[in-house]
Amino acid sequence: MLGTDDIKKLAKLARITLTKEEEEKLPKEADSILEYVAQLKDITSSMVENKVAGELRNVVREDNNPTETGVNTKNIVANMPNSQDDYLKVEKIL
Amino acid sequence: MIDLKNLTIKKAHEALIKGEYTAVDLATAYLEQINKLDKDIHAYLEVFSDVLEQAKIADEKIKSGKAGQLTGIPIAIKDNILIKGRIASAGSKILENYIATYDATVIKKLKNEGVVFMGRTNMDEFAMGSSTENSAYGPTKNPYDLERVPGGSSGGSAAAVAANMALIALGSDTGGSVRQPASRCGIVGLKTTYGMVSRFGVIAMGSSLDQIGPFGKTVEDAEILFNAIKGQDKMDSTTIESPKSKVESPKSKFKIGVPRDFLKMGGIDESVVKNFEESLNRLKELGHEIIDVELSNSKYALAVYYVLCPAEVSSNLARYDGMRYGKRVSGSTGIEDYFLSRQSGLGEEVKRRIVLGTYVLSSGYYDAYYNKANTVKEIIKNDYKKVFEKVDIIATPTTTEVAFKIGEKTADPLQMYLEDIFTVSVNLTGNPAISVPSGMKKVDGKDLPMGIQFISDHSREDKLFAVSKSFLGENI
Numbered sequence: 001m002l003g004t005d006d007i008k009k010l011a012k013l014a015r016i017t018l019t020k021e022e023e024e025k026l027p028k029e030a031d032s033i034l035e036y037v038a039q040l041k042d043i044t045s046s047m048v049e050n051k052v053a054g055e056l057r058n059v060v061r062e063d064n065n066p067t068e069t070g071v072n073t074k075n076i077v078a079n080m081p082n083s084q085d086d087y088l089k090v091e092k093i094l
Numbered sequence: 095m096i097d098l099k100n101l102t103i104k105k106a107h108e109a110l111i112k113g114e115y116t117a118v119d120l121a122t123a124y125l126e127q128i129n130k131l132d133k134d135i136h137a138y139l140e141v142f143s144d145v146l147e148q149a150k151i152a153d154e155k156i157k158s159g160k161a162g163q164l165t166g167i168p169i170a171i172k173d174n175i176l177i178k179g180r181i182a183s184a185g186s187k188i189l190e191n192y193i194a195t196y197d198a199t200v201i202k203k204l205k206n207e208g209v210v211f212m213g214r215t216n217m218d219e220f221a222m223g224s225s226t227e228n229s230a231y232g233p234t235k236n237p238y239d240l241e242r243v244p245g246g247s248s249g250g251s252a253a254a255v256a257a258n259m260a261l262i263a264l265g266s267d268t269g270g271s272v273r274q275p276a277s278r279c280g281i282v283g284l285k286t287t288y289g290m291v292s293r294f295g296v297i298a299m300g301s302s303l304d305q306i307g308p309f310g311k312t313v314e315d316a317e318i319l320f321n322a323i324k325g326q327d328k329m330d331s332t333t334i335e336s337p338k339s340k341v342e343s344p345k346s347k348f349k350i351g352v353p354r355d356f357l358k359m360g361g362i363d364e365s366v367v368k369n370f371e372e373s374l375n376r377l378k379e380l381g382h383e384i385i386d387v388e389l390s391n392s393k394y395a396l397a398v399y400y401v402l403c404p405a406e407v408s409s410n411l412a413r414y415d416g417m418r419y420g421k422r423v424s425g426s427t428g429i430e431d432y433f434l435s436r437q438s439g440l441g442e443e444v445k446r447r448i449v450l451g452t453y454v455l456s457s458g459y460y461d462a463y464y465n466k467a468n469t470v471k472e473i474i475k476n477d478y479k480k481v482f483e484k485v486d487i488i489a490t491p492t493t494t495e496v497a498f499k500i501g502e503k504t505a506d507p508l509q510m511y512l513e514d515i516f517t518v519s520v521n522l523t524g525n526p527a528i529s530v531p532s533g534m535k536k537v538d539g540k541d542l543p544m545g546i547q548f549i550s551d552h553s554r555e556d557k558l559f560a561v562s563k564s565f566l567g568e569n570i
Contacts, residue, residue: 014452017437059331075195081422091428
């Protein structure tokens, strides 16, 4: 059972602020979902065959043909909420 | 007047080549339809202002004799697929003004074909939902009954095709988000084999589950669009090689397996069961063999999904922090910016899944939930593998019931999740599956569509097209 404090802690870990209403609703909703998910416990270890990794294949490629420096800069900077001289501007960290 | 209702890609292509009408005429006809209907349906978040310019370029291509089948064909694109220079918001406030800086691979392929992009379609925020009601921009309505949902999350794309506001459309399917709205809007929708279509440039929700899929009014249209977007891509390492020269004919006779135990699960509407049995009879009459198969662990698929999906959501959506792009709400410190931006930019369902995902991935519960879910996923995969040693196709209804009313299920998230019970398994197993229209149910004086789902072995979309064409009597 998840309590309001648990939900608050999880939200904090996920960098989310919840509204008062969400803080009250979410524990109940989460519980009903987790209760549904709990049916996975019915599956006993004897039903589980040796766990294997998925199909393995090589997906590595040569690291070549890099994008020319600067061709996307203008468009990327244009999407920044705050920028200066092609740099991203954020609040002071320290 | 172009008969949009009965138009297919092949018919439009022939007319364009013969000069019966131009791509500009065709695009104009669709724009008129949008002007007439979309204020009520709300399938589009944005209709592009340069549709006619795109169509003009297509006309030049046609005149110069370089046209392919898709040149000049009007297509709608789900709002989570990037088109360079255009907004892609994924139905979320946090990306309200985000302008894509590159083309998704599927978009690049379609641009080479010379399609006409009509606009970006409405969706549940970040594709989390089964009704399009979770869009930050208001719900899409079902063209068959404006009081009902079109299904989701690709509800805008499905409604656009069903209401003839685009000839074809692209959506994405993480737990049923192409097939389920296709079924509810009476059209064809395909979830492709995991890895068959590149997801480079698609806004990720659950990366082990997401797949792009085509919508069309006919199986053939969906097939043509599928062939145009598939293929291995060096920008998406999960893509696989497309099969060569394995193409089944609609005249082929298939062994079709029916997982009876799975269908006995509660909550399925009687008229859906009846329609499904009638569909099986039709398939039998067409010469296909129907046999019972066992998928006894499929009943756990939805539970597995609602562990894996939120887990992947919580990590995939960590990037929306209001820093490099998207909406930023400034506080007094950098960390406060994160909290405020995410609070104001993300919707209720998104936050719910992020919190749940954070929980199932937390150290004390990782084994109980995430590892367990992955193990059960392997068991379900094995079940399917075994069944496909015996049959070509597995058939189920696509949904447990026809489209429900707007607002009917929003109060209880679990009820909404149960909408995907028949579709979600193959997102776990990676198999391809298609939904095709199977009949109508009259509710409150209105005809509402139902769909049948066909599932095949990995990379055997050709079998899905063949059995679907046979079922619908298309091009035989």
